[in-house]
Amino acid sequence: MANRWVGVTIDCVDVQRTAAFWSALLERPPGPTQPGWVYLGHPDDPQPRLVFQPVTEAKHGKVRLHLDVAVDDIEAGIAQVIALGGRFTGERHDYDEGVVVVTADPEDHEFCLVHYY
Template sequence: MGNRWVGVTIDCVDVERVAGFWSALLDRAPGPSEPGWVYLGQPGDAQPRLVFQPVTEPRRGKVRLHLDIAVDDIEAGVAQVIALGGSDTGERHEHPGGVVVVLADPEGHQFCLVEYR
């Protein structure tokens, strides 16, 4: 068996809150998890699982790795993020192939919503 990508781990102070945000945004239910952690998805899923790891200190500075989430309607996607407790950073990029909006989850982890044209 070769190497394969199985998950992305996100450090967070309030694991339940942040995992709940991502679960609702991606419509992905929690699966088997370690105590105090939350894993979205099941082992062996076609998509890598999102893993929420408890830490004691809040995020500081810009994280150099982020998730890109494709949406059909960028404005509806931004509204959903805000309604779920996320925030808009105000950063938006228009490209010939689509639009990218930089948002943040409830603890400030930045990610991009992308609407491809």
Template sequence: MVTNEGATAGMGRLDEVVVDCADPVRLARFWAALVGGCPVDRESDWSYVDPPDGQPRLAFQLVPEGKQGRKNRLHLDIDVADIAQARAALVQLGAVAVGEVQQDDQGAFQVMLDPEGNEFCLVR
């Protein structure tokens, strides 16, 4: 059993997760379809979505360079009610499934790539 016993207050709080990308408008719409919320295009090079339920903002920032390699150093785990159903819907929106659903003692997960190749997992 994991507890927060002994946890201390940090210097700050997680405000948003920013993704460098080639098409902020497209990614904001993709991620809004996945996590909820309305996509907002603040500027031509900056879009974001505020998911419901107090989840951190996801922001998408235009950068000139392309993504290097497939593996992210950081990825998001998205809890879904049905991995197979979410996988099928996301593929229709431009995502790519990587391999098959994996099962372990903690549950199941499916590695996915968003339309620009950023890795994330559907978890249950």
């Protein structure tokens, strides 16, 4: 059996709120789960699942691993993040191949919105 990537686990104090944010942003419904946790997706999905794990302490400092989310319109993507309870950090990078902006979910986990030209 070959190794394969099956998911990303995000530690969060408010599992339901954080999972609801990502579920709406990525249009991925919750799948099978265990008490206190939320899984977006199923084990046999073509995309890795997002797993929201309860923790008692809030995030401190910048995350060392983050997700990149491709969007068709960078301004509309920022507006959606804000409407869902996240925030735009103000950090934007314009490259020849596209635009990258740094945003954060309701628990301040940073992630990038990416628009490729």
